[in-house]
Amino acid sequence: MPAESKMLSVSIERSLDEVYDFMAQPESFSRWASGLGKPLGNEGGVWRFEGEVGPVRIRFTERNAYGVLDHYVELADGSEVYVPMRVISNGAGAEVQFTLFRVTGMSEERFVADGEWVMRDLGRLREVLEAGGWMSSRVS
Numbered sequence: 750m751p752a753e754s755k756m757l758s759v760s761i762e763r764s765l766d767e768v769y770d771f772m773a774q775p776e777s778f779s780r781w782a783s784g785l786g787k788p789l790g791n792e793g794g795v796w797r798f799e800g801e802v803g804p805v806r807i808r809f810t811e812r813n814a815y816g817v818l819d820h821y822v823e824l825a826d827g828s829e830v831y832v833p834m835r836v837i838s839n840g841a842g843a844e845v846q847f848t849l850f851r852v853t854g855m856s857e858e859r860f861v862a863d864g865e866w867v868m869r870d871l872g873r874l875r876e877v878l879e880a881g882g883w884m885s886s887r888v889s
Contacts, residue, residue: 755763759871760845763878765816769836771878773812781874784866831846845871850861 761768769779776798778785785798785805796807805822816836823829833848847867851860 755849758846765838765843
């Protein structure tokens with residue numbers, strides 16, 4: 750049976766290319782995704798971050814022409830969470846779409862709280878990108 754899900758999104762007044770170029774750099778997540786903390790390094794295609802509940806490993810989708818930013822988060826207990834994410838064109842700007850799945854055993858309260866957390870992070874992403882400061886100090 751499919752998991753319950755929520756589509757969360759934010760409109761950003763930057764071009765699709767600018768938004769995707771920023772977000773396709775795994776290091777950029779530390780500037781807006783509060784649950785990941787700072788990047789600790791990478792081993793090939795797997796990145797390590799200092800997560801809220803300990804270290805996490807993340808496999809990011811390779812750069813592509815379709816705006817796909819899917820990633821897989823491996824938690825400290827060895828479980829893995831699939832996180833579908835896209836950047837699509839929205840007029841002269843862009844829309845970042847994030848699908849939040851309710852994992853087995855997650856309470857309704859926790860699912861709602863996770864959705865609120867994602868929306869705060871997406872709001873922070875919009876702030877960072879629309880402020881433009883990231884362009885002069887691009888993540889490398």
